[in-house]
Amino acid sequence: MKFFFLLTATLTISTFTSTILAKPSKAVRIERQVKSLKEEIADLNLSIESLESLSQRLKNESEAEEENFKSRLSGLVVHLIQWPEKRWGLTASSWTELQRAHLVLENVRQSLVKSPLKMISDRELRLNEIEGLSLELQAQRKDLESKHSSLDVQLKELRRLNAKSKKPPQATIEKKKKLEVVE
Amino acid sequence: MSWLHWIVKEAGLQIAVVLIGGFFVFSWWVLGHLDHDVAKEFSEDRISVIVKPENEFEFRRFLDSRPEVTRYEFQSGEANKLTLASLYPELSSVLKPLESDYFPISALIQVKDSAGFLGALQSEVQFFQSYLVHTPPKEIQHFVSGSAIVFLILWMLILGLYLFFQVEHLAHRDEREWSLLKMLGSSAQKIFWPACYQQAIRMFVTSVLAVLLAYWGALQFETVFQWGWNPMAVSIWSQFFILSMLLTLALFSSFFLWRYRRVKLG
Numbered sequence: 001m002k003f004f005f006l007l008t009a010t011l012t013i014s015t016f017t018s019t020i021l022a023k024p025s026k027a028v029r030i031e032r033q034v035k036s037l038k039e040e041i042a043d044l045n046l047s048i049e050s051l052e053s054l055s056q057r058l059k060n061e062s063e064a065e066e067e068n069f070k071s072r073l074s075g076l077v078v079h080l081i082q083w084p085e086k087r088w089g090l091t092a093s094s095w096t097e098l099q100r101a102h103l104v105l106e107n108v109r110q111s112l113v114k115s116p117l118k119m120i121s122d123r124e125l126r127l128n129e130i131e132g133l134s135l136e137l138q139a140q141r142k143d144l145e146s147k148h149s150s151l152d153v154q155l156k157e158l159r160r161l162n163a164k165s166k167k168p169p170q171a172t173i174e175k176k177k178k179l180e181v182v183e
Numbered sequence: 184m185s186w187l188h189w190i191v192k193e194a195g196l197q198i199a200v201v202l203i204g205g206f207f208v209f210s211w212w213v214l215g216h217l218d219h220d221v222a223k224e225f226s227e228d229r230i231s232v233i234v235k236p237e238n239e240f241e242f243r244r245f246l247d248s249r250p251e252v253t254r255y256e257f258q259s260g261e262a263n264k265l266t267l268a269s270l271y272p273e274l275s276s277v278l279k280p281l282e283s284d285y286f287p288i289s290a291l292i293q294v295k296d297s298a299g300f301l302g303a304l305q306s307e308v309q310f311f312q313s314y315l316v317h318t319p320p321k322e323i324q325h326f327v328s329g330s331a332i333v334f335l336i337l338w339m340l341i342l343g344l345y346l347f348f349q350v351e352h353l354a355h356r357d358e359r360e361w362s363l364l365k366m367l368g369s370s371a372q373k374i375f376w377p378a379c380y381q382q383a384i385r386m387f388v389t390s391v392l393a394v395l396l397a398y399w400g401a402l403q404f405e406t407v408f409q410w411g412w413n414p415m416a417v418s419i420w421s422q423f424f425i426l427s428m429l430l431t432l433a434l435f436s437s438f439f440l441w442r443y444r445r446v447k448l449g
Contacts, residue, residue, distance in 0.1 A: 072280065079277045092270055093411050095221055098289060098316050100231045101270050103262045103315045107233050107287045115285075 013162075027158040030151050037148040044141040048134055062123040069116065077112050147158045196345040197389060202339055204393030207334035208423050209400045212415050214327045220413065221319050227253060227315040228297035229317040233287045235310060236260075240308040246292065251300040254293040260286035287312065342427075343434050346382060353378055354446065361446045372444050379435055386431040387424070394420040 083105070092098040234242050239257070248256050257268070260283040267286075268275040270430060294300040297316060304314065354361065357374070398415055405412045 020387065024202065076277045076280065080274075082269075083274065092365055093409060095320050095410075096224060096229055096231075096291065097266075098270070099315060099317050100289060101267055103231050104287060105267060107312065107449075108267070108281070110287055111285050111287070160338055 015147065027162060030155045030158065034148060034151050034155060037144055038152065041141055041144050041148065044137050044144065048141070050135050051134045051137065053128055055127060055134070058123070058126055058130065061118070062126075066116070066119060068125075072116075075113070079114060079174050083109075111171060192348070193345075196341060196348065197343045197385075200338065200345055200389050201392045201396060203334055203338040204423070204427070205389060205396030205400065206398035207331065207338045208335055208394055208419060209404075210327055210331040210416075211423070212397065212401055212419055213404075214324070214331050215321065215419065216412055217324045217327060220411065221324075223318045225317070227293045227295060228300075230292045230294060230300065230304075230314055231317065232290045232292060232299060232304070232314040233312040234290055236288055237313060238310045239288055242290070242307075245307055245310060247289070249294075249300060249303060250258045251296045251303075252292055253295055256291045257290045258291070260284065261286055263287065263289055266315055290422060339430065342386075342430060346431065346434045347438050349385070350378075350435065350442050353439075354442045358446060361443060362448055365443070365446055366448045371440070375436070375439055375443075378439065379432065382435050383431055386427055390424050391425040394423060 092101065195338070232242075234257070246252050259290055264278055264281070264286045268278045287342070292300070301314075304311070305355070361374060363373070397420075401415050
Protein backbone atom coordinates (compact mmCIF):
# COMPACT_ATOMS: atom_id res chain seq x y z
CA MET A 1 0.00 0.00 0.00
CA LYS A 2 2.79 2.39 0.94
CA PHE A 3 4.70 1.42 -2.14
CA PHE A 4 1.65 1.98 -4.26
CA PHE A 5 1.10 5.35 -2.67
CA LEU A 6 4.73 6.33 -3.21
CA LEU A 7 4.56 5.24 -6.85
CA THR A 8 1.43 7.27 -7.39
CA ALA A 9 3.01 10.27 -5.75
CA THR A 10 6.16 9.92 -7.84
CA LEU A 11 4.16 9.66 -11.03
CA THR A 12 2.08 12.66 -10.10
CA ILE A 13 5.20 14.67 -9.29
CA SER A 14 6.91 13.62 -12.51
CA THR A 15 3.80 14.50 -14.53
CA PHE A 16 3.55 17.90 -12.91
CA THR A 17 7.29 18.50 -13.29
CA SER A 18 7.15 17.65 -16.98
CA THR A 19 4.10 19.88 -17.35
CA ILE A 20 5.80 22.69 -15.50
CA LEU A 21 8.98 22.26 -17.56
CA ALA A 22 7.05 22.00 -20.83
CA LYS A 23 4.65 24.88 -20.33
CA PRO A 24 7.26 27.60 -19.72
CA SER A 25 9.25 26.62 -22.87
CA LYS A 26 6.18 27.12 -25.08
CA ALA A 27 5.43 30.34 -23.29
CA VAL A 28 8.97 31.50 -23.84
CA ARG A 29 8.68 30.60 -27.48
CA ILE A 30 5.45 32.54 -27.82
CA GLU A 31 6.99 35.43 -25.91
CA ARG A 32 9.86 35.41 -28.33
CA GLN A 33 7.45 35.31 -31.22
CA VAL A 34 5.49 38.20 -29.76
CA LYS A 35 8.69 40.12 -29.26
CA SER A 36 9.81 39.52 -32.82
CA LEU A 37 6.34 40.45 -34.07
CA LYS A 38 6.50 43.67 -32.12
CA GLU A 39 9.85 44.40 -33.71
CA GLU A 40 8.48 43.60 -37.15
CA ILE A 41 5.50 45.85 -36.57
CA ALA A 42 7.79 48.62 -35.42
CA ASP A 43 9.93 48.12 -38.53
CA LEU A 44 6.86 48.17 -40.74
CA ASN A 45 5.66 51.34 -39.06
CA LEU A 46 9.01 52.91 -39.74
CA SER A 47 8.88 51.75 -43.37
CA ILE A 48 5.39 53.17 -43.78
CA GLU A 49 6.50 56.45 -42.28
CA SER A 50 9.54 56.61 -44.55
CA LEU A 51 7.38 55.75 -47.55
CA GLU A 52 4.95 58.48 -46.65
CA SER A 53 7.76 60.98 -46.31
CA LEU A 54 9.23 59.72 -49.60
CA SER A 55 5.86 60.13 -51.29
CA GLN A 56 5.56 63.66 -49.93
CA ARG A 57 9.11 64.47 -51.04
CA LEU A 58 8.39 63.06 -54.47
CA LYS A 59 5.26 65.14 -54.75
CA ASN A 60 7.17 68.25 -53.75
CA GLU A 61 10.00 67.44 -56.14
CA SER A 62 7.57 66.80 -59.01
CA GLU A 63 5.75 70.02 -58.31
CA ALA A 64 9.04 71.92 -58.22
CA GLU A 65 10.14 70.20 -61.42
CA GLU A 66 6.86 71.00 -63.15
CA GLU A 67 7.04 74.58 -61.96
CA ASN A 68 10.60 74.82 -63.24
CA PHE A 69 9.61 73.26 -66.55
CA LYS A 70 6.68 75.62 -66.84
CA SER A 71 8.70 78.74 -66.11
CA ARG A 72 11.66 77.66 -68.24
CA LEU A 73 10.03 76.10 -71.26
CA SER A 74 6.52 77.46 -71.62
CA GLY A 75 7.74 80.45 -73.63
CA LEU A 76 10.00 78.25 -75.73
CA VAL A 77 7.28 75.71 -76.42
CA VAL A 78 4.87 78.41 -77.52
CA HIS A 79 7.52 79.92 -79.74
CA LEU A 80 8.39 76.56 -81.30
CA ILE A 81 4.76 75.61 -81.84
CA GLN A 82 4.05 78.91 -83.51
CA TRP A 83 7.05 78.46 -85.77
CA PRO A 84 5.85 77.78 -89.35
CA GLU A 85 5.92 74.13 -90.31
CA LYS A 86 7.92 74.53 -93.50
CA ARG A 87 10.07 77.57 -93.04
CA TRP A 88 12.61 78.25 -95.77
CA GLY A 89 16.07 77.87 -94.23
CA LEU A 90 18.24 80.31 -96.11
CA THR A 91 21.50 78.74 -94.96
CA ALA A 92 20.62 75.19 -95.99
CA SER A 93 23.25 73.64 -98.21
CA SER A 94 20.80 71.31 -99.95
CA TRP A 95 17.14 70.51 -100.30
CA THR A 96 17.63 67.26 -98.39
CA GLU A 97 19.14 69.10 -95.45
CA LEU A 98 16.17 71.43 -95.36
CA GLN A 99 13.66 68.58 -95.40
CA ARG A 100 15.63 66.72 -92.75
CA ALA A 101 15.65 69.84 -90.58
CA HIS A 102 11.86 70.06 -90.91
CA LEU A 103 11.55 66.45 -89.78
CA VAL A 104 13.86 66.98 -86.80
CA LEU A 105 12.06 70.18 -85.81
CA GLU A 106 8.73 68.39 -85.97
CA ASN A 107 10.07 65.72 -83.63
CA VAL A 108 11.46 68.32 -81.24
CA ARG A 109 8.05 69.96 -81.14
CA GLN A 110 6.33 66.65 -80.47
CA SER A 111 8.72 65.71 -77.67
CA LEU A 112 8.30 69.17 -76.14
CA VAL A 113 4.53 68.94 -76.28
CA LYS A 114 4.58 65.43 -74.87
CA SER A 115 7.10 66.14 -72.10
CA PRO A 116 4.62 67.70 -69.59
CA LEU A 117 2.25 64.79 -70.13
CA LYS A 118 5.13 62.36 -69.70
CA MET A 119 6.19 64.18 -66.56
CA ILE A 120 2.69 63.96 -65.11
CA SER A 121 2.29 60.29 -66.01
CA ASP A 122 5.74 59.51 -64.52
CA ARG A 123 4.77 61.24 -61.31
CA GLU A 124 1.46 59.41 -61.17
CA LEU A 125 3.20 56.12 -61.81
CA ARG A 126 5.79 56.67 -59.08
CA LEU A 127 3.21 57.88 -56.57
CA ASN A 128 0.97 54.92 -57.39
CA GLU A 129 3.90 52.57 -56.89
CA ILE A 130 4.66 54.12 -53.51
CA GLU A 131 1.01 54.09 -52.51
CA GLY A 132 0.73 50.45 -53.54
CA LEU A 133 3.80 49.59 -51.50
CA SER A 134 2.45 51.54 -48.55
CA LEU A 135 -0.89 49.73 -48.74
CA GLU A 136 0.91 46.42 -48.94
CA LEU A 137 2.93 47.30 -45.85
CA GLN A 138 -0.19 48.39 -44.00
CA ALA A 139 -1.89 45.10 -44.85
CA GLN A 140 1.22 43.29 -43.66
CA ARG A 141 1.12 45.32 -40.44
CA LYS A 142 -2.52 44.47 -39.88
CA ASP A 143 -1.73 40.83 -40.45
CA LEU A 144 1.13 40.97 -37.97
CA GLU A 145 -0.99 42.85 -35.45
CA SER A 146 -3.71 40.21 -35.60
CA LYS A 147 -1.07 37.53 -35.25
CA HIS A 148 0.35 39.48 -32.34
CA SER A 149 -3.00 39.73 -30.61
CA SER A 150 -3.71 36.03 -31.07
CA LEU A 151 -0.28 35.17 -29.71
CA ASP A 152 -0.89 37.56 -26.85
CA VAL A 153 -4.07 35.71 -26.00
CA GLN A 154 -2.21 32.41 -26.21
CA LEU A 155 0.51 33.75 -23.97
CA LYS A 156 -1.96 34.98 -21.40
CA GLU A 157 -3.68 31.62 -21.46
CA LEU A 158 -0.40 29.84 -21.01
CA ARG A 159 0.58 32.10 -18.16
CA ARG A 160 -2.75 31.45 -16.50
CA LEU A 161 -2.27 27.73 -16.96
CA ASN A 162 1.24 28.02 -15.64
CA ALA A 163 -0.03 29.87 -12.64
CA LYS A 164 -2.62 27.17 -12.06
CA SER A 165 -0.20 24.32 -12.62
CA LYS A 166 2.29 25.81 -10.20
CA LYS A 167 -0.26 25.54 -7.31
CA PRO A 168 -0.96 21.69 -7.23
CA PRO A 169 2.66 20.65 -6.59
CA GLN A 170 2.73 22.94 -3.54
CA ALA A 171 -0.48 21.23 -2.25
CA THR A 172 0.98 17.81 -2.76
CA ILE A 173 4.08 18.86 -0.89
CA GLU A 174 1.94 20.08 1.93
CA LYS A 175 -0.03 16.81 1.84
CA LYS A 176 3.26 14.93 1.85
CA LYS A 177 4.44 16.93 4.79
CA LYS A 178 1.16 16.21 6.59
CA LEU A 179 1.58 12.50 5.83
CA GLU A 180 5.10 12.54 7.18
CA VAL A 181 3.82 14.25 10.29
CA VAL A 182 1.08 11.61 10.64
CA GLU A 183 3.60 8.82 10.20
CA MET B 184 9.53 118.88 -124.86
CA SER B 185 8.96 116.24 -127.48
CA TRP B 186 12.62 115.20 -127.29
CA LEU B 187 12.26 114.69 -123.51
CA HIS B 188 9.16 112.64 -124.14
CA TRP B 189 11.04 110.59 -126.68
CA ILE B 190 14.01 110.03 -124.33
CA VAL B 191 11.74 108.96 -121.50
CA LYS B 192 9.86 106.63 -123.80
CA GLU B 193 12.98 105.11 -125.33
CA ALA B 194 15.02 104.97 -122.11
CA GLY B 195 12.04 103.57 -120.24
CA LEU B 196 11.61 100.78 -122.73
CA GLN B 197 15.34 100.07 -122.81
CA ILE B 198 15.46 99.89 -119.02
CA ALA B 199 12.45 97.55 -119.10
CA VAL B 200 14.26 95.33 -121.63
CA VAL B 201 17.34 95.27 -119.37
CA LEU B 202 15.33 94.51 -116.21
CA ILE B 203 13.07 91.86 -117.70
CA GLY B 204 16.03 90.35 -119.56
CA GLY B 205 17.98 90.26 -116.29
CA PHE B 206 15.10 88.53 -114.49
CA PHE B 207 14.79 86.05 -117.32
CA VAL B 208 18.51 85.16 -117.22
CA PHE B 209 18.38 84.90 -113.44
CA SER B 210 15.36 82.58 -113.41
CA TRP B 211 16.98 80.55 -116.21
CA TRP B 212 20.06 80.13 -114.02
CA VAL B 213 17.96 79.06 -110.99
CA LEU B 214 16.01 76.62 -113.14
CA GLY B 215 19.25 75.19 -114.54
CA HIS B 216 20.52 74.67 -111.01
CA LEU B 217 17.30 73.00 -109.91
CA ASP B 218 17.21 70.77 -112.96
CA HIS B 219 20.85 69.77 -112.83
CA ASP B 220 22.10 69.84 -109.24
CA VAL B 221 18.91 68.82 -107.48
CA ALA B 222 18.39 66.01 -109.98
CA LYS B 223 21.96 64.92 -109.19
CA GLU B 224 21.19 65.08 -105.46
CA PHE B 225 18.22 62.79 -106.02
CA SER B 226 19.96 60.36 -108.36
CA GLU B 227 19.43 57.82 -105.56
CA ASP B 228 16.46 57.75 -103.21
CA ARG B 229 17.06 59.40 -99.87
CA ILE B 230 15.28 58.65 -96.62
CA SER B 231 15.63 60.41 -93.29
CA VAL B 232 14.81 58.37 -90.20
CA ILE B 233 14.37 59.53 -86.61
CA VAL B 234 16.02 56.73 -84.65
CA LYS B 235 15.07 55.73 -81.12
CA PRO B 236 18.16 56.49 -79.02
CA GLU B 237 18.11 53.13 -77.24
CA ASN B 238 18.12 51.26 -80.56
CA GLU B 239 20.78 53.17 -82.46
CA PHE B 240 23.25 50.27 -82.50
CA GLU B 241 20.61 47.75 -83.63
CA PHE B 242 19.45 50.14 -86.34
CA ARG B 243 23.03 50.47 -87.63
CA ARG B 244 23.24 46.69 -87.79
CA PHE B 245 19.92 46.59 -89.63
CA LEU B 246 21.23 49.13 -92.18
CA ASP B 247 24.43 47.15 -92.62
CA SER B 248 22.38 44.05 -93.36
CA ARG B 249 20.24 45.68 -96.06
CA PRO B 250 21.54 45.33 -99.63
CA GLU B 251 19.52 48.37 -100.87
CA VAL B 252 21.47 50.76 -98.63
CA THR B 253 24.39 52.37 -100.44
CA ARG B 254 25.31 54.96 -97.84
CA TYR B 255 24.10 56.22 -94.50
CA GLU B 256 24.98 58.98 -92.12
CA PHE B 257 23.90 59.47 -88.50
CA GLN B 258 23.48 62.81 -86.79
CA SER B 259 23.36 63.01 -83.00
CA GLY B 260 20.86 65.08 -81.02
CA GLU B 261 23.46 67.72 -80.29
CA ALA B 262 24.44 67.92 -83.98
CA ASN B 263 20.78 68.28 -84.93
CA LYS B 264 20.40 71.06 -82.39
CA LEU B 265 23.37 72.91 -83.91
CA THR B 266 22.05 72.34 -87.45
CA LEU B 267 18.64 73.74 -86.55
CA ALA B 268 20.20 76.73 -84.82
CA SER B 269 22.37 77.47 -87.86
CA LEU B 270 19.48 76.96 -90.30
CA TYR B 271 17.12 79.18 -88.35
CA PRO B 272 19.15 81.88 -86.57
CA GLU B 273 15.88 83.42 -85.35
CA LEU B 274 15.23 80.21 -83.39
CA SER B 275 18.70 79.85 -81.87
CA SER B 276 17.72 81.71 -78.69
CA VAL B 277 14.80 79.31 -78.28
CA LEU B 278 16.80 76.19 -79.08
CA LYS B 279 19.83 77.04 -76.94
CA PRO B 280 18.26 76.45 -73.49
CA LEU B 281 16.78 73.11 -74.56
CA GLU B 282 18.69 70.01 -73.48
CA SER B 283 20.03 67.71 -76.19
CA ASP B 284 17.57 65.01 -75.08
CA TYR B 285 14.80 66.91 -76.80
CA PHE B 286 16.62 66.58 -80.12
CA PRO B 287 16.36 63.19 -81.80
CA ILE B 288 19.07 61.14 -83.45
CA SER B 289 18.52 61.18 -87.19
CA ALA B 290 19.91 59.06 -90.00
CA LEU B 291 20.12 60.01 -93.66
CA ILE B 292 20.04 56.88 -95.79
CA GLN B 293 20.72 56.58 -99.51
CA VAL B 294 19.06 53.58 -101.09
CA LYS B 295 18.87 52.04 -104.53
CA ASP B 296 15.34 50.75 -104.13
CA SER B 297 13.29 52.83 -101.73
CA ALA B 298 10.17 50.63 -101.96
CA GLY B 299 12.07 47.50 -100.92
CA PHE B 300 13.89 49.29 -98.15
CA LEU B 301 10.71 50.91 -96.79
CA GLY B 302 9.02 47.51 -96.70
CA ALA B 303 11.87 46.17 -94.59
CA LEU B 304 11.94 49.31 -92.45
CA GLN B 305 8.25 49.12 -91.63
CA SER B 306 8.73 45.63 -90.27
CA GLU B 307 11.27 47.03 -87.76
CA VAL B 308 9.11 49.70 -86.12
CA GLN B 309 10.91 49.29 -82.80
CA PHE B 310 14.00 51.04 -84.22
CA PHE B 311 12.54 54.37 -85.28
CA GLN B 312 10.00 57.03 -84.42
CA SER B 313 9.29 58.47 -87.86
CA TYR B 314 10.77 58.70 -91.33
CA LEU B 315 10.62 60.88 -94.41
CA VAL B 316 11.23 59.96 -98.02
CA HIS B 317 12.93 62.96 -99.58
CA THR B 318 11.42 64.30 -102.77
CA PRO B 319 12.83 66.89 -105.16
CA PRO B 320 11.34 70.39 -104.82
CA LYS B 321 8.83 70.00 -107.66
CA GLU B 322 6.75 73.00 -106.58
CA ILE B 323 9.78 75.27 -106.65
CA GLN B 324 10.83 73.86 -110.01
CA HIS B 325 7.37 74.55 -111.41
CA PHE B 326 7.36 78.04 -109.96
CA VAL B 327 10.80 78.89 -111.33
CA SER B 328 10.09 77.41 -114.76
CA GLY B 329 6.81 79.32 -114.85
CA SER B 330 8.64 82.51 -113.90
CA ALA B 331 11.27 81.90 -116.57
CA ILE B 332 8.56 81.47 -119.22
CA VAL B 333 6.71 84.59 -118.05
CA PHE B 334 9.91 86.65 -118.07
CA LEU B 335 10.83 85.30 -121.51
CA ILE B 336 7.44 86.27 -122.95
CA LEU B 337 7.58 89.69 -121.29
CA TRP B 338 11.11 90.25 -122.50
CA MET B 339 10.17 89.30 -126.07
CA LEU B 340 7.12 91.53 -125.90
CA ILE B 341 9.04 94.54 -124.62
CA LEU B 342 11.87 93.91 -127.06
CA GLY B 343 9.34 93.79 -129.88
CA LEU B 344 7.70 96.96 -128.64
CA TYR B 345 11.04 98.71 -128.41
CA LEU B 346 12.06 97.64 -131.91
CA PHE B 347 8.63 98.63 -133.27
CA PHE B 348 9.03 102.14 -131.88
CA GLN B 349 12.57 102.28 -133.26
CA VAL B 350 11.33 101.36 -136.73
CA GLU B 351 8.50 103.88 -136.43
CA HIS B 352 10.98 106.52 -135.36
CA LEU B 353 13.27 105.72 -138.31
CA ALA B 354 10.35 105.70 -140.73
CA HIS B 355 9.11 109.02 -139.44
CA ARG B 356 12.59 110.54 -139.65
CA ASP B 357 13.64 109.09 -143.01
CA GLU B 358 10.28 108.76 -144.73
CA ARG B 359 11.34 110.92 -147.67
CA GLU B 360 14.56 109.05 -148.22
CA TRP B 361 12.72 105.71 -148.02
CA SER B 362 10.10 106.97 -150.49
CA LEU B 363 12.74 108.14 -152.93
CA LEU B 364 14.58 104.83 -152.75
CA LYS B 365 11.37 102.98 -153.28
CA MET B 366 10.54 105.18 -156.27
CA LEU B 367 13.95 104.63 -157.79
CA GLY B 368 13.48 100.90 -157.33
CA SER B 369 16.58 100.60 -155.20
CA SER B 370 17.02 97.68 -152.79
CA ALA B 371 15.78 98.26 -149.25
CA GLN B 372 18.91 96.56 -147.92
CA LYS B 373 20.83 99.79 -148.37
CA ILE B 374 18.87 101.40 -145.59
CA PHE B 375 18.03 98.21 -143.70
CA TRP B 376 21.50 97.01 -142.76
CA PRO B 377 22.82 100.29 -141.30
CA ALA B 378 19.63 100.58 -139.21
CA CYS B 379 19.83 96.92 -138.25
CA TYR B 380 23.50 97.18 -137.14
CA GLN B 381 22.57 100.13 -135.01
CA GLN B 382 19.73 98.21 -133.33
CA ALA B 383 21.89 95.11 -132.97
CA ILE B 384 24.57 97.12 -131.18
CA ARG B 385 21.93 98.64 -128.93
CA MET B 386 20.49 95.24 -128.17
CA PHE B 387 23.97 93.85 -127.53
CA VAL B 388 24.59 96.58 -124.96
CA THR B 389 21.15 95.97 -123.47
CA SER B 390 21.85 92.22 -123.25
CA VAL B 391 25.24 92.85 -121.62
CA LEU B 392 23.51 95.04 -119.05
CA ALA B 393 20.81 92.38 -118.50
CA VAL B 394 23.45 89.67 -117.99
CA LEU B 395 25.40 91.90 -115.61
CA LEU B 396 22.21 92.55 -113.66
CA ALA B 397 21.43 88.82 -113.51
CA TYR B 398 25.01 88.04 -112.46
CA TRP B 399 24.87 90.62 -109.68
CA GLY B 400 21.48 89.26 -108.59
CA ALA B 401 22.90 85.72 -108.55
CA LEU B 402 25.83 86.84 -106.38
CA GLN B 403 23.47 88.52 -103.93
CA PHE B 404 21.19 85.51 -103.97
CA GLU B 405 24.10 83.16 -103.19
CA THR B 406 25.08 85.20 -100.14
CA VAL B 407 21.54 85.20 -98.79
CA PHE B 408 20.46 81.71 -99.77
CA GLN B 409 23.44 79.38 -99.36
CA TRP B 410 22.23 76.36 -101.23
CA GLY B 411 25.44 75.25 -102.94
CA TRP B 412 24.79 77.30 -106.05
CA ASN B 413 26.97 76.90 -109.11
CA PRO B 414 28.24 80.15 -110.63
CA MET B 415 26.39 81.34 -113.69
CA ALA B 416 27.64 79.22 -116.56
CA VAL B 417 29.01 80.76 -119.79
CA SER B 418 26.42 78.76 -121.69
CA ILE B 419 23.55 80.66 -120.07
CA TRP B 420 24.65 84.16 -120.97
CA SER B 421 26.07 83.18 -124.38
CA GLN B 422 22.75 81.55 -125.27
CA PHE B 423 20.98 84.67 -124.07
CA PHE B 424 23.20 86.84 -126.34
CA ILE B 425 22.53 84.62 -129.34
CA LEU B 426 18.80 84.57 -128.63
CA SER B 427 18.77 88.32 -128.16
CA MET B 428 20.62 88.96 -131.44
CA LEU B 429 18.54 86.52 -133.47
CA LEU B 430 15.32 87.89 -132.06
CA THR B 431 16.41 91.46 -132.70
CA LEU B 432 17.26 90.56 -136.28
CA ALA B 433 14.00 88.72 -136.86
CA LEU B 434 11.76 91.32 -135.24
CA PHE B 435 13.56 94.31 -136.68
CA SER B 436 13.56 92.93 -140.21
CA SER B 437 9.85 92.03 -139.94
CA PHE B 438 8.89 95.47 -138.65
CA PHE B 439 11.17 97.18 -141.14
CA LEU B 440 9.73 95.34 -144.14
CA TRP B 441 6.21 95.91 -142.94
CA ARG B 442 6.87 99.63 -142.44
CA TYR B 443 8.87 100.00 -145.64
CA ARG B 444 6.00 98.56 -147.64
CA ARG B 445 3.67 101.15 -146.14
CA VAL B 446 5.84 104.12 -147.26
CA LYS B 447 4.13 106.02 -150.03
CA LEU B 448 5.93 106.77 -153.27
CA GLY B 449 6.83 110.38 -153.86
